[in-house]
Amino acid sequence: MNYELLLKQNNLKITPQRLGILQLMHEAGHISIEELFASIKKQFSSISLATLYKNINAMLETSLIKEVKAPEVKARYEISKTPHAHLVCHVCGEFKDIHFDVVHVAHTIADTSGYTINDTSLIVSGTCPKCQ
Amino acid sequence: MNYELLLKQNNLKITPQRLGILQLMHEAGHISIEELFASIKKQFSSISLATLYKNINAMLETSLIKEVKAPEVKARYEISKTPHAHLVCHVCGEFKDIHFDVVHVAHTIADTSGYTINDTSLIVSGTCPKCQ
DNA sequence: TAGTTAGATGATAATAATTTTCTTTTAAGT
DNA sequence: ACTTAAAAGAAAATTATTATCATCTAACTA
The missing domain is CATH 1.10.10.10 (Winged helix-like DNA-binding domain superfamily/Winged helix DNA-binding domain)
Known part of the structure; x- marks a missing residue:
């Protein structure tokens, strides 16, 4: 890079x-x-x-x-990368990128809300497979 | 309440x-x-x-x-309420609840990642209709 | 390639945000 | 009412972040 x-x-x-x-x-x-x-x-x-x-x-x-x-x-x-979501393990603390279509979500929300969207933050927290 | x-x-x-x-x-x-x-x-x-x-x-x-x-x-x-997403206007600072199915998103991500999900945070930022 | 200058660095102080400590007070169960 | 564990409030301590300023350096120009 x-x-x-x-x-x-x-x-x-x-x-x-x-x-x-x-x-x-x-x-x-x-x-x-x-x-x-x-x-x-x-x-x-x-x-x-x-x-x-x-x-x-x-x-x-x-x-x-x-x-x-x-x-x-x-x-x-x-x-900064292309828009993506995050997965966080609250046991080991590791962050991971997930390729989830947040742009699509943003569009859907823009349409129904009338907002002009410029950022979408999707963070999912849980326990990763190793830590279960 | x-x-x-x-x-x-x-x-x-x-x-x-x-x-x-x-x-x-x-x-x-x-x-x-x-x-x-x-x-x-x-x-x-x-x-x-x-x-x-x-x-x-x-x-x-x-x-x-x-x-x-x-x-x-x-x-x-x-x-705390039933799971929902948030919309934030970065001009006036107002926060709004949006009824977006974050649980469905969490399930999708759980399935593909192997994580046990216990929280999903979806926050969309932009400009609200009033502030445009 | 040296000279100039806006902007960056590092040290320190200042401010803001959050937590801890401890004494006094109070909620809630006998 | 009595007891006790927990909460409140005051203050200090800690942690996080920003501001200030003198020195230095990246990057542009002659």
Whole structure:
């Protein structure tokens, strides 16, 4: 994945810290602020938490990344992809993407409600097969 | 709505503060901590924010109430009802219930994923007809 | 390729959000 | 009424997030 291009397309300067953040986010799939901070410190031992927050906010504003807010648990961040849903195991805490047609759901709801939809968040929580 | 019964069924003591919180939550439909605190102080001028948090947490634990976490905005709380979805207008901030069959969605996902589902959160954000 | 500049970083302080602690009070069962 | 476990309220403590500011660097230009 070309993170430099991704930043450039979003009018964000390319910095080693940002590349590191995106790399970690990509590897983890879905990562919380604290996990991200713990990991990024291995590469940039003096990185500031403020820098992390500022970058997360900058990338959220341009929609380069997305915030996933599931009930009960801390927010996690992912690189924006085609719309999809999430599955969370409340035992092991793992997040998974699921290819569920959220766009279709959004259209249905738009039609009946008269709203102009620009985001659909579908998060299903339960126990994964391993944890049952 | 019988809040005393609701509390009793959840093994929570009936206190005037709790009745007030439930009343306000019911009237507002979906309410944030700060809104709730501002409103409840009109009835109980010396209520502590700690009391509010403790009660919210106690009621969440028994599932008497539910936390609705939408992207971009603060969490809101509602009295638990039959499963439904939410529509949020990011202009006026209003939350609305929508009668979308989230249980059916959960079943579909359970079947293909092998997860045991116990919660489904579907939140659609956009612009409401008034705000367009 | 050096010079310029807007924007990024990191340190720290400030603010906001939430939880803990502890003493006093009260709900609810004897 | 008496007892007791739990709740309320005040305050402090903790955690999360944002703001400030001096220094540094990415990226553009001559």
